[in-house]
Amino acid sequence: MTASLPYDPQRLAHCAGEIIVNVRELSALGWTPATSSNFSRRMDERHIAITVSGRDKGKLTEADIMVVDVDAQPVATSQKSSAETLLHTQLYKRFPEIGCVLHTHSRTQTVASRLYAGIGHVHLEGYELLKAFSGNTTHEISVELPVLPNSQDMHTLAAQVDCLLDRQQLWGYLIDGHGLYAWGRDMPEARRHLEAFEFLLGCELDLRRLQR
Ligand SMILES: CSCCC(=O)C(=O)COP(=O)(O)O
Numbered sequence: 001m002t003a004s005l006p007y008d009p010q011r012l013a014h015c016a017g018e019i020i021v022n023v024r025e026l027s028a029l030g031w032t033p034a035t036s037s038n039f040s041r042r043m044d045e046r047h048i049a050i051t052v053s054g055r056d057k058g059k060l061t062e063a064d065i066m067v068v069d070v071d072a073q074p075v076a077t078s079q080k081s082s083a084e085t086l087l088h089t090q091l092y093k094r095f096p097e098i099g100c101v102l103h104t105h106s107r108t109q110t111v112a113s114r115l116y117a118g119i120g121h122v123h124l125e126g127y128e129l130l131k132a133f134s135g136n137t138t139h140e141i142s143v144e145l146p147v148l149p150n151s152q153d154m155h156t157l158a159a160q161v162d163c164l165l166d167r168q169q170l171w172g173y174l175i176d177g178h179g180l181y182a183w184g185r186d187m188p189e190a191r192r193h194l195e196a197f198e199f200l201l202g203c204e205l206d207l208r209r210l211q212r
């Protein structure tokens with residue numbers, strides 16, 4: 001901590017580095033088209049490192065990562081944080097154990113969100129990869145991935161998410177026509193959950209095509 005900053009700048013540099021490296025890889029997979037997607041990492045109890053709004057997520061540098069507090073307010077900067085900051089901070093505020101939130105717009109996530117918006121969830125069952133979700137020790141379980149209606153009003157979206165947060169074992173949700181949010185205690189866990197959802201949604205879409 002310095003006299004002028006309410007957070008540790010070394011911690012910010014560490015979190016920014018982690019976001020930059022991981023998001024470049026996600027971007028190379030085509031999961032962040034047209035400047036979409038946003039990413040964050042908890043720095044300490046009150047501070048979150050998060051992507052600046054509108055940046056090309058495949059080309060992030062340290063200048064594209066800023067700090068907000070758990071109330072979604074910018075800290076010691078005039079930059080504008082992600083338009084979806086509230087969806088990150090609501091998770092950090094409610095669950096002290098959450099350390100990383102990842103939001104992507106892959107084609108698979110977007111198509112699945114459109115197909116399953118009507119029933120409001122994607123039922124995932126029978127896959128060995130369900131063990132990728134922390135707390136699952138067998139494939140003999142099922143996971144319901146919620147699909148929420150999209151909105152440009154972040155308070156509306158956050159209120160919808162809030163209704164889900166009492167559930168046990170919730171590691172992500174889809175927004176209709178928009179993309180996926182996934183999280184974890186740290187970057188590797190959040191990324192494992194994100195990749196597992198992406199893979200399982202891809203399987204469900206393939207099965208629908210093949211069963212037609
Ligand atoms: C061009 S993508 C539309 C906004 C969005 O959904 C997104 O994920 C990126 O917004 P941000 O403000 O975080 O850049």
Ligand SMILES: [Zn+2]
Pocket residue numbers: 036037038084103105178179
């Ligand atoms: Zn988005």
